[in-house]
Amino acid sequence: MNTFSNPLRKSRFNGFPEHSARIKTWLRQALNLAENVVSVNELSCSQAGCPPRQTVILVLSDTVAPRKFAVHKSLLDVVEEDVIAAIENGSLPANEDFSGDGR
């Protein structure tokens, strides 16, 4: 696998897993999370005045309700300050993205 072969193929997926991992690390540091499952996804956003993509961070826990943070930017555009700001804005209800496991 040579991911550097074609400079024209600079798709949004370039560095996607690496950047998701970075976002997870920033969130874990900011929230002092250790064991929680953190999931980072890029979803479409239809809100007026928003970029077409948003990044949604979901934090799952065995002990508290799932938390969701949204950054209204494409995943690859998210920087650490965005993650901090999303946390400061507070978490959103996570149930729309989290179907639950019957608990």
Ligand SMILES: [Zn+2]
């Ligand atoms: Zn948006």
